[in-house]
Amino acid sequence: MDNKIKYLRALHNLTQEDLAQKVGCTRQTINAIEKDKYTPSLLLGFKISEVLGSLITDVFIYSDEKK
Amino acid sequence: MNVSYKRSIATSIIFGILFCFLVTFFAVVGPEHYLDKLIYSIISSVAVLISMLSFALMLLLTNKKENIVDERDGVIQKKASSVGLIVSLMYVFLLSIVLFVAYRNEGVLNVSWMWFIAYSTFAFGYFFTSIIHVYFYHSEG
Numbered sequence: 613m614d615n616k617i618k619y620l621r622a623l624h625n626l627t628q629e630d631l632a633q634k635v636g637c638t639r640q641t642i643n644a645i646e647k648d649k650y651t652p653s654l655l656l657g658f659k660i661s662e663v664l665g666s667l668i669t670d671v672f673i674y675s676d677e678k679k
Numbered sequence: 680m681n682v683s684y685k686r687s688i689a690t691s692i693i694f695g696i697l698f699c700f701l702v703t704f705f706a707v708v709g710p711e712h713y714l715d716k717l718i719y720s721i722i723s724s725v726a727v728l729i730s731m732l733s734f735a736l737m738l739l740l741t742n743k744k745e746n747i748v749d750e751r752d753g754v755i756q757k758k759a760s761s762v763g764l765i766v767s768l769m770y771v772f773l774l775s776i777v778l779f780v781a782y783r784n785e786g787v788l789n790v791s792w793m794w795f796i797a798y799s800t801f802a803f804g805y806f807f808t809s810i811i812h813v814y815f816y817h818s819e820g
Contacts, residue, residue, distance in 0.1 A: 637749035638681045640816075649819050650751050 614673040618646050620664040635659040682746045683756070684816045689737045690809035697730040698802035705795050713791035720794075727798060734805075755815045763808025770807075771800050 621631055628642045635642075637656060644650035645660075652660065661668040704723060705713065713719050774796055782788045 632747075636747070637751070638747050640681050640684075641749050641751040644751060644819060650754075653750055656750060 613651055613675060614648060615645065616666075616671055616673070617642070617660065617664070620666060620671060624664060626663075631660070631663060634663045681752065682741050682743075683748060683752045684813065686737065686741055687759075687809045687812035687816070689741075690734065691806055691813060693730050693733050693737065694802050694806035694809065697726060698799060698806050700726050701795070701799050701802055705791075705799075710789045710791045710795070713789075713794070723794075723798060727801070730802070751819075755812065755819065759808055759812040759815055762811045763804060766807050766811075767800060767804040770803055771796065774799075 617631075621628070626634075628646075629639045632639045632642045635656060636659070641650065641652075641656075645652050657668050657672060661671045664671060701723065704719075704726075708719050778788060778792055
């Protein structure tokens with residue numbers, strides 16, 4: 613599942629550490645999500661989307677949509 | 680490097696050293712002579728005690744309020760524990776089979792092997808699980 617977290621983070625001027633603190637996880641987890649090495653739970657996904665001020669469907673792209 | 684990762688590295692070092700010590704010590708003393716002197720059992724028990732105290736001290740030193748153990752840490756811990764359990768079971772199985780084949784014709788097995796299986800499985804289990812933990816952290820970002 614692809615995502616736009618890095619792009620949206622830059623828009624909001626947030627570092628990975630800032631975003632991690634706001635959603636209650638580690639910087640390493642945010643890094644793993646951005647690199648598509650870890651798929652977050654629904655709860656974490658919603659928290660990230662809320663902090664980035666976007667809908668969850670705008671932050672995370674389900675692979676079928678890319679086709 | 681988060682706290683879980685650091686703890687895994689420290690655990691693998693502590694119990695890796697213990698496992699190597701137990702294997703080497705048992706190999707040097709030999710199963711036939713292990714129970715001859717009480718000091719051998721005491722040395723081995725002290726080694727295990729030191730490892731456990733080191734492990735407890737490590738947990739204490741890394742236990743800080745600002746530590747975050749998030750969902751990804753939980754997922755990796757579960758996967759590492761599952762793999763570690765299966766490999767530990769395989770270790771006991773293989774060791775037991777090797778001893779069976781080696782001592783089948785003699786009909787008796789020195790009881791000190793039981794001690795070795797018990798202590799080495801304990802050390803190996805902790806060591807391998809923490810190594811797998813480190814591997815999963817590396818491979819999954």
